[in-house]
Amino acid sequence: MLVFSKAEIIFRKLLWHGSRLTNWYSILSQGLRIAPPEAPATGYMFGKGIYFADMSTKSANYCYPQKNKPGFLVLAQVALGGMNELLQANFHASKLPEGKNSTKGLGSIVPDPATYVTLDDCEVLCGKPITLQRKDTTFPLVYNEYIVYDVKQIWIRYLVEIDFIFN
Numbered sequence: 216m217l218v219f220s221k222a223e224i225i226f227r228k229l230l231w232h233g234s235r236l237t238n239w240y241s242i243l244s245q246g247l248r249i250a251p252p253e254a255p256a257t258g259y260m261f262g263k264g265i266y267f268a269d270m271s272t273k274s275a276n277y278c279y280p281q282k283n284k285p286g287f288l289v290l291a292q293v294a295l296g297g298m299n300e301l302l303q304a305n306f307h308a309s310k311l312p313e314g315k316n317s318t319k320g321l322g323s324i325v326p327d328p329a330t331y332v333t334l335d336d337c338e339v340l341c342g343k344p345i346t347l348q349r350k351d352t353t354f355p356l357v358y359n360e361y362i363v364y365d366v367k368q369i370w371i372r373y374l375v376e377i378d379f380i381f382n
Contacts, residue, residue: 224296224316224368227337230267230361233274233288247291247369261301261318262309264362265369267293269326269340271377273358280379290373292337293363295319302352309364318362323347323354 234242247265254263268274271288278286296316301308308318323346330342347354363369 224294225336226296227292227294228269228361229290229334229337229339229372230269230293231271231274231288232265232267232291233277233286235277235279236284236287239287242289242371243374246366246371247289248366249364259306260304261320261360261362262306262364264309264318264364265366267291267361267363268358269361270324270344270358273322273360275377275379278377278379280381282379282381284379286377286379288375288377289371290375292370292372293317293361294368295361295363296368298361303355308362311364316363316368318360320356320360320362321354322356322358322360324357325359 232247249265250259250263252263274288275286278288280286294316297314298317298319299308299311299315300319300321302321304320305318311318324344325347326340327342327345332339332341
């Protein structure tokens with residue numbers, strides 16, 4: 216059931232989310248959840264929220280891959296609305312500026328925007344990765360990260376099983 220409580224958030228993307236194999240029963244039965252306030256805040260570069268990526272490689276790292284064990288990723292429709300775009304870590308990013316509904320950490324390797332498609336009013340980022348070159352700044356992040364701070368902005372659409380190849 217699709218229940219975006221913030222119906223005014225119309226800009227949506229299909230994005231990847233990865234997690235450890237041991238977390239999937241909880242995720243599939245209860246949905247993606249934000250860590251409670253009392254949980255340690257280590258590893259939350261942009262505050263406590265639910266993190267997504269537009270490149271499967273980024274999300275696959277959060278599966279903590281092991282040889283001969285599958286990993287799982289979800290493709291979720293995420294209502295991003297206005298995004299607060301950041302180049303640097305901000306542990307208080309969950310306190311969004313007026314008019315913003317999510318945070319985007321800007322990375323240097325992104326899906327080629329020329330290949331994006333829109334399905335059911337949702338932007339699908341596909342195509343080969345490209346590396347952004349900007350003279351005015353450097354990108355501390357390799358890949359884009361998208362963070363929402365309200366679980367009602369997420370609709371899990373697909374569960375994808377992946378095999379990891381170790382060289």
